[in-house]
Amino acid sequence: QKEVEQNSGPLSVPEGAIASLNCTYSDRGSQSFFWYRQYSGKSPELIMFIYSNGDKEDGRFTAQLNKASQYVSLLIRDSQPSDSATYLCAVIISGGYQKVTFGTGTKLQVIP
Amino acid sequence: GAGVSQSPSNKVTEKGKDVELRCDPISGHTALYWYRQSLGQGLEFLIYFQGNSAPDKSGLPSDRFSAERTGGSVSTLTIQRTQQEDSAVYLCASSLGPSGYQETQYFGPGTRLLVL
Numbered sequence: 001q002k003e004v005e006q007n008s009g010p011l012s013v014p015e016g017a018i019a020s021l022n023c024t025y026s027d028r029g030s031q032s033f034f035w036y037r038q039y040s041g042k043s044p045e046l047i048m049f050i051y052s053n054g055d056k057e058d059g060r061f062t063a064q065l066n067k068a069s070q071y072v073s074l075l076i077r078d079s080q081p082s083d084s085a086t087y088l089c090a091v092i093i094s095g096g097y098q099k100v101t102f103g104t105g106t107k108l109q110v111i112p
Numbered sequence: 113g114a115g116v117s118q119s120p121s122n123k124v125t126e127k128g129k130d131v132e133l134r135c136d137p138i139s140g141h142t143a144l145y146w147y148r149q150s151l152g153q154g155l156e157f158l159i160y161f162q163g164n165s166a167p168d169k170s171g172l173p174s175d176r177f178s179a180e181r182t183g184g185s186v187s188t189l190t191i192q193r194t195q196q197e198d199s200a201v202y203l204c205a206s207s208l209g210p211s212g213y214q215e216t217q218y219f220g221p222g223t224r225l226l227v228l
Contacts, residue, residue, distance in 0.1 A: 032215050043203055043219040044155070088155065092215050099168065100145065100217070104154030 003027060004091050006103035014111050019076040021106050023089030026070070032092040033065055033072045038105065039085045047087070048074065079110045116220035118204050124226045125194055133189040133223045137206030144187050145217060146179060147203040155203065161187060194227045201225070 005024045013019045021035075032051055036044035050056045050063040050072065062075040072091075076083055086105040093099045117136045125131050137144050146158040157171040161181045172178070176194075181187040191198055201224050205217040 034216065043222055045219070046216055049216055090217075100157060100160070102147075102155040102157070 002103075003101045004089055004103040006087075006089055006106045008104060009107040010109050011106055012109045012111055013079050015079060015081060017079050019079045019083065019108055019110070021074040021076075021087050021089075021108065022071060023073065023091075023103055024071045025089075025091045025101075027091070027093055028067075028070065029093045030067075030070075030091045033063070034090040034092070035061075035063060035072075035074045036088040036090060036102075037085045038088060044088055076108075079108075081110045081112050084108055084110050116204055116206050116218055118202075118220040118223050120223060121221060122224045122226075124228065126228050127196060128193055130190065130192045131194055131225065133191075133202050133204075133225070135187045135189070135204030135206075135220060137185060137187070137204070138218055139185075140208065141206035141218075142184065142209050143207040143215075144181060145205045145207075146187070146189050147205065148173075148200045149203060149222075150200045158189070158202075191225075194225075196227045199225055199227045 003026050034049045035047040037047050038044040048061055048063045050065045053065050053067050056063045060077045064073045086107045088105045089103040091101050119134045144161040147155045149155050159166055159179050160168040163184045164181050176192045179189045201222045203222045204220045207215050207217045
């Protein structure tokens with residue numbers, strides 16, 4: 001089992017719809033969870049981070065964390081063509097030193 | 113500086129040659145990471161520095177790869193006797209420190225390495 005798993009996609013949604021991206025992780029000691037967006041040919045950039053169970057909203061983005069079920073998701077409301085990118089989930093186990101594990105990413109395509 | 117910088121932005125080399133890739137982290141960031149990303153693939157962790165120490169070198173693919181960090185700032189990733197399979201984008205990231213929001217990583221633009 002991979003430490004961090006994401007569906008590679010592509011996930012296609014029409015413009016204006018809600019895009020739902022999911023990530024599961026294997027280590028229950030994981031404490032910090034991040035979503036990065038990576039446009040083709042560019043470097044990853046941070047979208048959101050979440051540490052506590054529940055939802056965290058920032059504009060059109062909502063991160064959801066469920067530690068009991070070991071998943072974290074990212075919802076994008078009112079999807080725009082400019083949201084088309086690969087979304088990477090990253091999980092960090094704090095304490096000692098930072099072990100960072102990235103998922104392989106989900107490619108999102110927003111269709112105009 | 114405003115962000116993480118990397119040099120060179122592109123590097124073409126011949127098989128068997130050595131290459132050095134440089135990363136300048138954001139000022140004040142104590143943690144520094146190197147990743148490799150092959151075309152269409154995810155991020156492959158290579159090495160992590162906290163200050164000048166490397167607590168985790170587990171991702172280095174072979175003994176041809178080495179990295180160092182001096183003065184708690186600039187880091188150099190060296191690949192000796194390059195092979196064609198080393199062709200990839202090498203990304204550097206830095207973060208402020210080891211707790212909470214400080215763990216957010218900020219990525220540089222990457223070095224695109226092509227080994228002929």
